[in-house]
Amino acid sequence: MLKLSLLDLVPVTNTGSIAQSLTNAADLARHAEALGYGRYWVAEHHGMQGIASAATAVVLAHIGQATSSIRIGSAGIMLPNHAPMVIAEQFGTLEALFPGRIDLGLGRAPGSDGVVARALRRNLASDERQFPQDVVELQAFLAGDERLGIRAVPGEGTHIPIWILGSSLFGAQLAAMLGLPYAFASHFAPDALDEALDVYRRQFKPSEQLAQPYAAAAFNVFAADTHEEAELLASSQQQAFVALRTGNPGKMKPPLAGYKDSLPPNARAILDHVLQCSAVGTVDDVRDGLKAFVARTGVDEVVIASSMYDHDARKHSVALAMEAARSL
Known part of the structure; x- marks a missing residue:
C-alpha cells in the first residue's frame, strides 16, 4: 500500500x-x-x-x-x-x-x-x-x-533520522551527497519536482543512515463526500495562498463559494500553478490524483497537506485520503 x-x-x-x-x-x-x-x-x-x-x-x-x-x-x-x-x-x-x-x-x-x-x-x-x-x-x-x-x-x-527538505536542486544534491532521505515541497512549489527527484536518485551516495535513495513529496488533498463540497473546503487554502502571494497573510478564512471563479484570470493561473500537485473531490478523485502523482514521481511516500477551516471536515478529508490510498 x-x-x-x-x-x-x-x-x-x-x-x-x-x-x-x-x-x-x-x-x-x-x-x-x-x-x-x-x-x-x-x-x-x-x-x-x-x-x-x-x-x-x-x-x-x-x-x-x-x-x-x-x-x-x-x-x-x-x-x-x-x-x-x-x-x-x-x-x-x-x-x-x-x-x-x-x-x-x-x-x-x-x-x-x-x-x-x-x-x-x-x-x-x-x-x-x-x-x-x-x-x-x-x-x-x-x-x-x-x-x-x-x-x-x-x-x-x-x-x-535526518531528512533534507527542499523545493530546488540544492536540497536534492545535498541529500544525495550526505546519503539522507529527501522530501520535496511540491504542495506549494512544484516547479523543480521532477528534476530534483532525478538528481537526488542519480547522485545518491549510501550512508550509515540510508543504503539507497528514499524520497517523499508533498501533495494537497481536499476530500469530501461530494466534489462540490471539496471545492468549497479547498477555497480557504486558496484564499490563504493568494493572501500570502499578495503580501497580506493572515488567519485562515472560512470557505467562500465560487472564490476561485471570482479571481481575475492571471490570479487563477497562479493559483492553478502553485497548487498543481493537488486532488480536490471525492475518494475516487483523490485515488486518481494520488495514482497519477506516484506514477509521475515514483516517490516512496506521499506527504498529505490539507489545511482546512473546519476541523471535522479536515479529519474527514484525511480519512478519505487514506481510504483512497488503500484502494490503490
Missing part, C-alpha cells in the same frame, strides 16, 4: 485561537495514527498570524503526548534560524520522551522575513556553504562526535 504521512501547519482561523489550533493538532495526530498514517510532521514558520507551529519542538512534544506510535517530526526545522547544538538538544529531548518516533527534517529557507530574522538573532543570508556545514555539525552532535569538543545533552548518541 502507498505510504502516507501528514503535514500540519497548525492553522489558526479568523474565529479561533492558538490554543484551539494546538488542541486540533493533537486531535488530528491521534486521528492520523488510528488511520494508519506513518508520520505526522509540523513546519516551522515565524511571524504569521495564521500558523501556530513556530515553536516546532514544543508543538511536537504536545503531539507526542497525544499519540503513542506514529512518527512525529519537523518538516521542517529551518536550520539557518538555529545553532545546530540547540536543535540537537531539542530533538534529543524529544527522542528521550518518545523513543524511536522522532524525525528531524531540515530546510534552509528562513520561514520568515528579514525583520523576523533579526528578531531571531540569526544571519539568514542564503549561504550555500553554511547550510551543509550546519547539517554536518548537527549530525556530529547527534552522533556524539568527540571531535566537537562539546556535548549536546540530551542529543548525543541518539542518531535521530
Whole structure:
C-alpha cells in the first residue's frame, strides 16, 4: 500500500485561537495514527498570524503526548534560524520522551522575513556553504562526535533520522551527497519536482543512515463526500495562498463559494500553478490524483497537506485520503 504521512501547519482561523489550533493538532495526530498514517510532521514558520507551529519542538512534544506510535517530526526545522547544538538538544529531548518516533527534517529557507530574522538573532543570508556545514555539525552532535569538543545533552548518541527538505536542486544534491532521505515541497512549489527527484536518485551516495535513495513529496488533498463540497473546503487554502502571494497573510478564512471563479484570470493561473500537485473531490478523485502523482514521481511516500477551516471536515478529508490510498 502507498505510504502516507501528514503535514500540519497548525492553522489558526479568523474565529479561533492558538490554543484551539494546538488542541486540533493533537486531535488530528491521534486521528492520523488510528488511520494508519506513518508520520505526522509540523513546519516551522515565524511571524504569521495564521500558523501556530513556530515553536516546532514544543508543538511536537504536545503531539507526542497525544499519540503513542506514529512518527512525529519537523518538516521542517529551518536550520539557518538555529545553532545546530540547540536543535540537537531539542530533538534529543524529544527522542528521550518518545523513543524511536522522532524525525528531524531540515530546510534552509528562513520561514520568515528579514525583520523576523533579526528578531531571531540569526544571519539568514542564503549561504550555500553554511547550510551543509550546519547539517554536518548537527549530525556530529547527534552522533556524539568527540571531535566537537562539546556535548549536546540530551542529543548525543541518539542518531535521530535526518531528512533534507527542499523545493530546488540544492536540497536534492545535498541529500544525495550526505546519503539522507529527501522530501520535496511540491504542495506549494512544484516547479523543480521532477528534476530534483532525478538528481537526488542519480547522485545518491549510501550512508550509515540510508543504503539507497528514499524520497517523499508533498501533495494537497481536499476530500469530501461530494466534489462540490471539496471545492468549497479547498477555497480557504486558496484564499490563504493568494493572501500570502499578495503580501497580506493572515488567519485562515472560512470557505467562500465560487472564490476561485471570482479571481481575475492571471490570479487563477497562479493559483492553478502553485497548487498543481493537488486532488480536490471525492475518494475516487483523490485515488486518481494520488495514482497519477506516484506514477509521475515514483516517490516512496506521499506527504498529505490539507489545511482546512473546519476541523471535522479536515479529519474527514484525511480519512478519505487514506481510504483512497488503500484502494490503490
